[in-house]
Amino acid sequence: MKHLRHLNKYFYKYKWWIIPGIFFVVISNIFGVVPAQVIGYAFDIITENIQIYRMFNGFDRQQVIYDIFSNCLLYFGFLVIALYLLRGLFLFFMRQTIILMSRHIEFDMKNDIYQHYQDLSLGFYRKNNTGDLMNRATEDVNRVRMYVGPAIMYTANTFVLSVLIIWSMFDVNTKLALYCLLPLPILVVIIYYVNTLIFKKSGKIQERLSELSSFVQERFSGIRIIKSYVREDYTRDQFAIQSNAYKKDSMSLVKVSALFYPTMLLLIGLSTILTIYVGGIQVINGSITAGNIAEFIIYINQLTFPVTMLGWVTSLIQRAAASQKRINEFLDIPSDIQSKTTDEKVLEGNISFNDVSFTYPDTGIQALKNINFEIKSGEFVAIIGKTGSGKSTLANLIMRMYDVEQGEIKIDQAPLKSLHLKNYRSQIGFVPQEVFLFSDTIKNNIAFGLDQTTDEEVHQAAKNASVYNNIIEFDEQFETMLGERGITLSGGQKQRVSIARALIKSPKILIFDDCLSAVDTKTEEEILQNLSKIMNGKTSILIAHRISTIKNADKILVLDDGKIIEQGTHSELLSLNGTYTTLYNNQLLEEESRTI
Known part of the structure; x- marks a missing residue:
């Protein structure tokens, strides 16, 4: 859990979502346990009334007893339905608070990670590939969200329901409760063992997924080279190797989960058998009633849900811990470039x-x-x-x-x-050696460095970069959408759009x-002449x-x-x-x- 401590600041921020959510968990489970007691009580009444009904066989009073008996059953039936409706209502409130909170935390986490990525220096991006960065901000965050939402919700639900059920069991009969809960220590050992396996396998799966994402992102970025060298089949085979490695690790995790759930259900089945056997002996001895056995069987069936959820929640927590560990690896990296002052001044150059x-x-x-x-x-x-x-x-x-x-x-x-x-x-206006344009309109690419620009400023920047005439030849002109990395334009056009993006800022440097390098000599001279006018004194x-x-x-x-x-x-x-x-x-x- 040490890796998940990073989430405490989000829990504190949304504490007024968590507290009502936990309250709704408790209330909903109270309404979930009480029906078992009502059904047990009803079962005893049915048994007693059947005997009384038979005693008045042949008497007019038999019909009166039958009517009372029918009304009692109807009353208990409506009572159970009302209790379950109330439980459903509070379960709805529970999900509306805790699950919505998890979505807010997911939103905050993604923004925090993205902001931290932007603060890191170029050296960080030289050492880490894009696919891995993307995977940590998307897939890993989604797994953490499953922890802060469903896992916490079902953990609280499981704990409260288990406590209420076990307390109710001991309240009815201590000996029978002990026999029912006898398989639980075995379950604890199994969960501890499975936890370790899931954590290790989940971390490895996320690493495989990052490698796969990086491979796909890189190959699609270089699709021109792949097609030019007719390497589609080779690339497909390489992808299959990466994909099979991911599948192998995923199947290994599935096998662990596949053994876990049947084992838990088997232990629940053993509890049911012990309840019927031990409870039957106690009914014969007069220690408990038949209604108590019915009540215990309902409790055991209700325990099936929390025990089953225990396995699922365990898997979610371990996967979230593995993912949060990967996220923390980058969040714990401080930016090499620090700005310690907030004073702003105009540059002379x-x-x-x-x-x-x-x-x-x-x-x-x-x-x-x-x-x-x-x-x-x-x-x-x-x-x-x-x-x-x-x-x-x-x-x-x-x-x-x-x-x-x-x-x-x-x-x-x-x-x-x-x-x-x-x-x-x-x-500063900076035009890099490797031109990068966004998948957006030409206008927005030129105006990228400023929050607000006019069409006249965009057009003038394009003219100064000697790309205006090329742009107006397009059908959509400045509203032309560029493909990824500006693939719609030629190399020289991309360079000139990049120059226009720097010039529109009217930079001091x-x-x-x-x-x-990608423009002809005539265009180069034209750009330099324009620059001498624009950058005069700068x-x-x-x-x-x-x-x-x-x-x-x-x-x-x-x-x-x-x-x-x-x-x-x-x-x-x-x-x-x-x-x-x-x-x-x-x-x-x-x-x-x-x-x-």
């Missing part, structure tokens, strides 16, 4: 790196080594270098997707860690992470591979193996006759070879 080094925590790869540079407000700075030289890492650190391990980054002469994170990021950082893209930058940083090996303007770097000059000459040769 000054950026400085002082002896900054950074190593990715999940891979151990050192991406940056003793980086030093300064960007003044309003400057257009370009970063160039070979693949893996650390260009994208610089962009991620400026966005504070990671915190540096050595050195310090300052924004407007203030340490980056001291800034209010949401306020800081809201003033704009970061382009090699996002012009800080722009452009990561690129083509020197033609960055030659007009105020400052160019050349990276290699995580170090800045050269920096300056285009002409200054050419005069050095170093790495930049080599890159420039190689690209000139490539362009000349294309024209020939």
Whole structure:
């Protein structure tokens, strides 16, 4: 139960749902037990009246006795029906409080988990796959809901009903009650053993389900590659292997449950046999009446429900504990990126790196080594270098997707860690290298970074990103729905929509992470001309591979193996006759070879 302690805060929040729910449980079970006593009493009256009726055989009084007898039976019948109707009413109230409470807790849990996921840094998502994250927020939460709702409801119901029945049994006859409850210690041992098995198997099943979800999510995301390489049959076989592993573990759990329930019913059957045998002897001895045996048989049949529920509830609790353990594993992970201030301020755009080094925590790869540079407000700075030289890492650190391990980054002469994170990021326009568009309209994708926008602002952003003419050619224009990850658009169109999404914010700092690679040279020049107007007086950082893209930058940083090996303007770097000059000459040769 230690894993389920995390739910205590929700129980406290909804205490005024739980308390009435437990009250309704008690009342409903009182109305469930009393009918057995009424039936036992009625059974004795029937036995006595039959004997009296036979004594007056041949007398006129016999009809009077028959009428009284009939009225008594009718009265007891209506009384039992009324008691069960009242029980049903309070059972309805019980479900309306406890089950509804479980739905509220499920809602809160999903929101809390989702919020925590959003607070975690990029390093967390590099180490964990999407399918597993989704499974913990959906399937695992649903299993926990079965604990906070049905399991708690039936546990309370089982406990109260069992106490009332056992107390009633001992109130009638202690010896008979002891014989009836004789199989219970065996049941306790079985439950303890089964509990352990269910917990282990449930945890393994959830792990299998996460693996299966991750496999399906990844394969559907890469369906183009699968079809291109004609690997549908191979992928289907791999899915079958994963699915069979899940089925095998699920069947193992089913076998445990399948043995558990018949065993419990067998023990209930033994109690019934002992009741009839021992009770029959006591009736002969005159210790109890025949009505008491009828009452005991009803009690035993009523115990069938709580004993059966005990097995089901045990399974629910163990599954919930296994799922909550998986949820807690991620909830207990603190975010690497913490914002300790609530002060908001407008950025000027000054950026400085002082002896900054950074190593990715999940891979151990050192991406940056003793980086030093300064960007003044309003400057257009370009970063160039070979693949893996650390260009994208610089962009991620400026966005504070990671915190540096050595050195310090300052924004407007203030340490980056001291800034209010949401306020800081809201003033940055970031266009990533890997474009991601949502399954929504083009308009909503462009306006994603703002709470409120006008159509004119969306259209102007599209024009500035040189994608407006492409959009208006669609039938639905800006209301065109994009497929998953923007699959409706071409690579260049997706990049330009992503650029429009950054420009519409009118950011103080704009970061382009090699996002012009999929557009042609003419469109690239048009975008850069528009940017020079929009970002006038604001800080722009452009990561690129083509020197033609960055030659007009105020400052160019050349990276290699995580170090800045050269920096300056285009002409200054050419005069050095170093790495930049080599890159420039190689690209000139490539362009000349294309024209020939």
